Amino acid sequence: MKTSRRGFIGGVSAAAIVSSSSVALGQKKYDEGASDTEIKIGHCCPYSGPASAYGVIGKSHQAFFKAINEAGGINGRKIDFITYDDGYSPPKTVEAVRRLVEQDKVLLLFQTLGTPTNTAIHKYVNQKKIPHLYISTGASKWGDPKHFPWTMGFQPDYNTEGQIYAKHILANVKDPKIGVLMQNDDFGKDYVDGFKKSLGKDADKIVKHVTYEITDPTVDSQIIQLKDSGANALFNVSTPKFAAQAIRKAADIGWKPAHYMTNVSASVAAVMKPAGFQNSQGIITAAYLKDPTDKQWENAPDMKTWRAWMAKNMPGENTSDGAYVFAYAVATLMVETLKKCGDDLTRANVMKQAASFHNLQLPLVLPGITVNTSPTDYYPLQAVQLSRFKGETWDLFGDVMHAESS
Structure with a gap:
């Protein structure tokens, strides 16, 4: 799938985008993928396959940049947004990204989605010195500017999120016996590593740890195993399709543990409603x-x-x-970054500007959580607030918690 669209964001007026005061004075500088009239942005995500619930993110980006272009572009330049379907398959991601870099000759990559898929291209894009920005995965390894100076994440990292859930379980579940459902890849492992780290000497409170593959049809058998283990708390580390299955199956077999679910599967439309609102009551997640x-x-x-x-x-x-809210917020950050570049649209300057945000409040991000980056801090958003599912929506509680890894 190739889509090349031209496009707008909300939250920022068209006039502010077109007549940005941040346009650099002096000589214009360009790397491949940028010119007086155009900026090429490359992207891939799973429009098909087991993680296709995330395809709406890519569709949002297409609409977003199309609207940006209709409003005049960024500093007078139109965005050529090129996106491919990788099906959440690392080999397909490698193929798509090589095409974007070597054939389409994009200036940068934006929001490539998934931990195992981005892992597959991590070294390649850094060797090629291609900005690999605001990628759609919270693995902690995306914040390593010393070894991978061209890769930067966006959302709070999974490792820290896992630590927060562990602390809440220890403080709020009496005599916790924890069951873990984990997607068997780098996405799942990063969450569980943080979870175990935070449990510390209480790691033995994990009484059952089961995994599933992204290609599995269901997680029904895993949920039955977890219930049979006697677990009274569930750490559900899964992507939307499987998160919904886990909630529904637990209800079907009458298992009611204290249920903690990762933020990446907190969509009401894609997870909670398909699982059944009546089955989702009391589930806890971390929101930003x-x-x-x-x-x-x-x-x-x-x-x-x-x-x-x-x-x-x-x-x-x-x-x-x-997912539409997520896509809108992160695309706003990409536009703000390009605005800051002015007429210096070199790859080095793109990374320099991405690493120089201070207390930027993005639309739709929770109050008290702002974008902060530096040459040594590649974690743009590093705070969350816990939220509990109640009725047909999420109910925030407690204070905004800043990540320990930031």
Whole structure:
């Protein structure tokens, strides 16, 4: 699948984008993929396959940059957004990214999705010195500028998120006996490593640890094994399809553990509703974005702007799916980065600008959580707030917690 679209973001006025005051004075500088009229951005994600629930992120980016272009582009340049379907398959990701770099000759890669898939291209893009920005995975290894100076993540890292869940279990579940369901790849392992690290001497409270492969049809047998282990707490480390299955199966067999689920599967539309709202009550996750089903944000200016943007640019799409919120927020950050580059659209300057944000408040990110980066800090967002599923939406509780790894 190839889509080359030209496009807008919300939350930032067209005039602000077109007439940005950050345009650099002096000589224009370009690397391959940029010119007086165009900036080429490369992307791939699973529009098909077992992780296709994330395909809406890529569709959002297409609409986003198309709208940007209709509003005049970024500093007068149109975005050529080129996206391919990699099916969440590392070999296909390698093929897609090589095509983007060597044939399409993009200036940068943006929001390539998945931990195992990005792992497969990690060394290649750094050897090629291609900006590999705001990638759609929270693995902790994306924040390693010393060894991989061309790769930067976006969301709070999985390792720290796992630590937060472990601490909450120890503090709130009486005599915890923990069962772990883990996707058997780098995504799952990063969460569980942080979880075990935080448990420390209490790691023996994990009474059962089961895994599944992304190609498995269901996780039904794994949920039965976890219930049979006597676990009274579940750490559910899975992507949307399997997260919904796990919730539903636990309800089917009458298992009601204290249930902790990773943020990447917290979508009301893609996970909680398919699993059954009645089966999802009390599940805890960690949030850093405003949930579109949470009534407290109904009159927030950024939420109103986003809903209007969705109605205009993605009519008919399910606005209860938090993946659209995620896509909008991170695309806003990409635009802000390119605005800061001005007329110096070299790959080195793209990375320099990406690594120089201070307390930037993005639309749809929770209050108190801002983007901060530096040449030694490649974790743009490093804070979360716990949230519990109640009724048909998420209910935030507690304080905003800043990641220990930041």
